[in-house]
């Protein structure tokens with residue numbers, strides 16, 4: 173990797189590996205889950221060998237996802253705390269969507285949209301885990317009553333669809349905002365990228381002489 | 397069962413197309429279990445094991461005639477024994493042959509995500525096609541009668557087939573053939589209903605004023621029906637549900653939300669693509685890099701150098717963001 177001088181670390185190596193394990197698990201879960209979700213999508217179970225294999229693998233991948241995503245929560249939760257500027261950012265979302273980020277509140281390490289994705293997933297993935305365990309026929313088929321399992325199935329499928337839609341938004345944002353993908357593959361961004369998209373974060377790095385991903389001194393201001 | 401079928405499918409699980417319908421002329425069949433004639437001999441249970449080659453390992457004795465205590469992947473029919481005290485204080489021994497009811501509107505089939513793992517033949521029999529079954533257990537959640545059981549050996553779901561293989565070649569189900577008292581009968585649904593009517597009249601004339609036929613309309617009727625002496629309280633027969641229906645949770649889960657969810661996912665993807673077409677990528681501009689550079693330089697200028705190097709004068713005013 174040729175990292176230009178002056179580049180800022182957006183995500184360090186541990187974070188990136190953690191992220192991509194999570195992403196792989198999520199994609200495999202979405203494929204195997206959707207194959208059971210609708211007859212139109214049953215063919216996707218063939219990617220796992222057969223319907224039986226997709227059914228059998230899905231809960232195990234779910235457990236790996238949950239553990240892996242917990243790692244992301246630990247690394248990201250502080251930078252995702254909600255603050256007043258996020259509301260103003262949300263109100264100016266039309267400007268953001270028009271690629272005009274000049275006159276909107278300066279953004280810390282994550283903008284309100286990213287925080288929304290983060291907290292949605294932080295809610296949905298534990299819900300998927302718990303309902304998934306209740307539905308897991310092989311080990312917990314008789315652990316709960318049938319009405320409980322019915323409710324778990326309904327909640328699991330709705331939470332899964334919500335998670336998949338949010339995931340589409342997340343992936344599109346990564347494609348749309350150029351340079352984001354590299355921030356999660358090679359881990360760095362240019363100062364201009366940081367200035368354009370996450371100015372408050374950039375200022376906090378410069379002010380504390382940090383190369384990222386977090387300022388060297390954490391104060392209330394730099395955290396936001 | 398397997399799918400070497402000679403009968404017409406009218407419903408196929410997880411399938412959005414209409415099954416071949418050109419030959420649909422067959423009469424609806426039904427099994428009639430006359431609980432009032434049953435002596436609890438379990439010949440039906442034995443015949444079921446024999447015909448279907450089921451050999452459940454010998455279990456343990458629980459102090460009741462019921463054995464085994466529940467349905468399982470190798471017990472597709474089970475005599476459930478209940479000692480019930482009627483309002484006169486007399487003991488009545490209620491014996492109900494439990495097993496798949498072969499609903500006209502089968503909850504298992506509706507819930508099943510595997511194409512062709514559950515089918516309904518034109519004669520009304522609901523059958524599990526084992527080679528297509530993926531073992532998810534959704535049928536267990538779909539069933540209003542708690543009938544299907546998943547094997548821990550092969551992760552397939554099992555239940556009574558109504559001897560679909562025998563019926564296909566004009567034989568009656570094995571349990572019907574074995575019953576020594578004529579308590580289990582098999583024929584067209586119409587004949588069975590008529591016969592049950594006669595039986596019920598007879599029972600009423602002998603003091604069972606609540607005698608009646610159990611053919612619950614909530615699941616569109618069933619292809620296994622009971623004659624009960626106390627049809628007003630089916631639950632006394634080892635929990636036979638009073639008004640079984642497919643759970644509203646299951647109906648909702650398999651109903652509106654499936655197409656709505658697919659539309660939602662597709663809409664999200666299309667919205668992303670349209671945004672790309674309309675607004676396009678958000679790229680860092682040279683001005684951004686310059687602005688960032690100015691901030692870094694301004695910061696460098698203010699940094700107090702280490703004392704031993706002497707150093708440049710220190711700026712005192714706060715760092716202003718260059719615009």
Ligand code: HEM
Nearest residue numbers: 201202205206208209227230234300301304307308329332
């Ligand atoms: C976090 C841990 C998870 C566990 C333990 C879990 C477990 C399960 C289980 C047991 C099933 C039933 C089928 C089977 O046995 O394989 C299932 C179905 C499903 N799962 Fe998960 N899952 C998890 C996460 C996810 C995630 C993250 C997604 C979405 C990306 C997802 C999407 C689905 C879908 C769409 C279905 C089918 C629901 C339906 O048929 O309506 N699951 N899951």
